[in-house]
Amino acid sequence: MAFQNSSNQDMMSDINVTPLVDVMLVLLIVFIVTAPLLSQSLDVKLPKTAAVSGRMDTKQQILTINSQGQITLESIVLNDEKLAQRLADAAAGHNNFELHVHADAEVPYGRVAQIMAIAQRAGVSKLSFMTIAGQ
Numbered sequence: 172m173a174f175q176n177s178s179n180q181d182m183m184s185d186i187n188v189t190p191l192v193d194v195m196l197v198l199l200i201v202f203i204v205t206a207p208l209l210s211q212s213l214d215v216k217l218p219k220t221a222a223v224s225g226r227m228d229t230k231q232q233i234l235t236i237n238s239q240g241q242i243t244l245e246s247i248v249l250n251d252e253k254l255a256q257r258l259a260d261a262a263a264g265h266n267n268f269e270l271h272v273h274a275d276a277e278v279p280y281g282r283v284a285q286i287m288a289i290a291q292r293a294g295v296s297k298l299s300f301m302t303i304a305g306q
Contacts, residue, residue, distance in 0.1 A: 232244060232261060232268075262293055267297075
């Protein structure tokens with residue numbers, strides 16, 4: 172058995188398509204997996220309303236808690252029971268009642284949580300914590 176060795180070797184004119192097929196199959200699998208995730212949405216027809224001009228009428232009160240945990244509502248010092256009564260009266264008399272809480276940085280979280288619970292039981296649904304922008 173003799174091997175033929177020619178000095179002018181023929182150039183290989185065939186293209187190896189196996190790597191190309193592998194890449195195309197991987198891309199096809201990626202597309203099949205991600206396509207359903209891209210099209211998941213709900214067809215919802217949203218209602219049309221007239222534009223609201225200006226801000227809705229809201230009643231706001233400021234609740235201040237000093238570093239000792241003492242409560243002041245609109246410059247009136249109150250205990251927990253009187254605070255609950257005043258907040259219930261204010262929330263019942265107005266639909267858009269907002270309570271803005273100014274708590275000292277030294278107030279323990281437990282005291283703030285107690286006052287939040289009092290406000291919730293009194294019917295306050297909008298509660299804001301006021302802070303100072305800084306570092």
